[in-house]
Amino acid sequence: MTTLYSLGLGVGTQNSKGDWLEVFYPKPLLAPNSEITSAVAQVLEYQGGNVAVELTSDQIKALADAIDNAGDTELSQMVRTFDQGDKPAVAVLLDSDAEPTSVPEAYLKLHLLSHRLVKPHGVNLSGMFAVLPNVAWTNEGAVDLNELTERQLKARLKGQILDVDCVDKFPKMTNYVVPTGVRIAHTARVRLGAYVGEGTTIMHEGFVNFNAGTAGKSMIEGRISAGVMIGEGSDLGGGCSTMGTLSGGGNIVISVGEGCLLGANAGIGIPLGDRCTVEAGLYITAGSRIAVLDDKGEVVETVKARDLANKNDLLFRRNSQSGAVECKTNKSAIELNEELHAHN
Template structure:
């Protein structure tokens, strides 16, 4: 195998009674793996190219572990050996290209790439993912097919047990799969697999981060980071604030927050912000919002639409307390995050 491969992962997961994948865990997904590693995997499991999710037997995993140990590919060898010792179904997913995912295993590999911070939001092709991923009952007993949930609950009750259904969703909690280095998350249920949390990120209990979204870090997040939104270094999203994502009205416009920005409590944005911008608490600005552009003497220079300021830095968005008009002016006081809030000690 000489052609380069985009990504691969050795995984273990859950299947329903029909043998269909519900979810897959990849302990150490790889981006741009070595040709040697890909060649050894091809030898062990018969991979011949393209994007494939190959369900593997114990004997194949044992053979692969031996090949990898001999080739000094120790980290992946240990994973293969551990999978071989288990009793759960295992899969090796190899992506020759970053094409739209066609299987559950491919979707989960790409979500892992994001949450392992190997690729940034919008850095991997997720086209059609919603049609591929099944809705799953996420329970204290693991993932359960919705069609099999009633039977599972009955059997559990008959054994004096209770299945606690934590959510019904296409996406699990990120922390059950990945815990990024140097991060804090107050409520694990509010961060989906596929979120990107850079080192130094703190997600408070009311903060939320969707898939294909996240923070460069460090950052303090007490508001909502919707799908597709990426927040730059040193920015603060206040309690209850919102960012309009591609799934919540942003459409094809990529909403982002630059470095050292502050979105106040209960505020929101529907346009990309540059660096060192501040949005006053309680103020929601959409791309079509009309704003009075003020000069240094607080005189109105012109009326602009917010979309005309997309990506511009050093702006303060506020509402005039007397007239109620929306205003924008030069931001003279960029925020600085408290470094102690992002300490890993």
């Protein structure tokens, strides 16, 4: 075995039955080199497939030595510390990007996203919701919901309070990784599995879901739902500012180009090109009927919003008198007609 899709060595939390609740990977690897792969495979007697192996103390020491000999001193030192605490350690070896079948596998893939090793929809997360347990995230870490009352009682008897921050399948990203070059005003609003690009600022009401994010310098003041990727190649001067909702999901990727603006409480269900604006309060779905206006404000044609996907320099607004959704462009009627009919 000389190739792997991904390798993760980490520590995590189990419930009283030994079921995994979460896993932290300090240095997840995508397509690790053959030396590291062979070293780990030999120690763990790996025979192929996607596996999660709970590590013994002897295996931890052997892995640290083997990885050091393979040339990755940083990872070796991290693995060596696994034996210094009382948390269980795990090795996850993925030879393919198949859907995750265990909590350690799912957490490795979420780490790959937040470490910017893969982009949203660049990794198979199918079936992940069925794999991940609902967990109480507390000031003492992850707690199984069936064991929460007992833990709360033990804390009270000591004169303490077990503070439950949230109950969810996903923890906040910053408890696992803080990407370089970002500002996050309210860390609880960014889930593990978010891809937050260099130079992104997420304000207090901003929210970034797993399998979603920003590719570059952006200002986020609204919600970015799963499947959405904004600001590919954007910069601060022409970055994408969003105060509304960007919704994806399934196999749909909603991308937003450079220099776009979504007004307060606005939302989109189609990808936008560069320099597009959606006025405040306007929500556009793929099937929304849009009256397309030319550069003189004349209606050229009425189309579905999906027909305008990925086009540049569009202004989406609602007519204050008729209530119709309109799209204003900088093209003449002739140019616009030719473009729309060529698209259809």
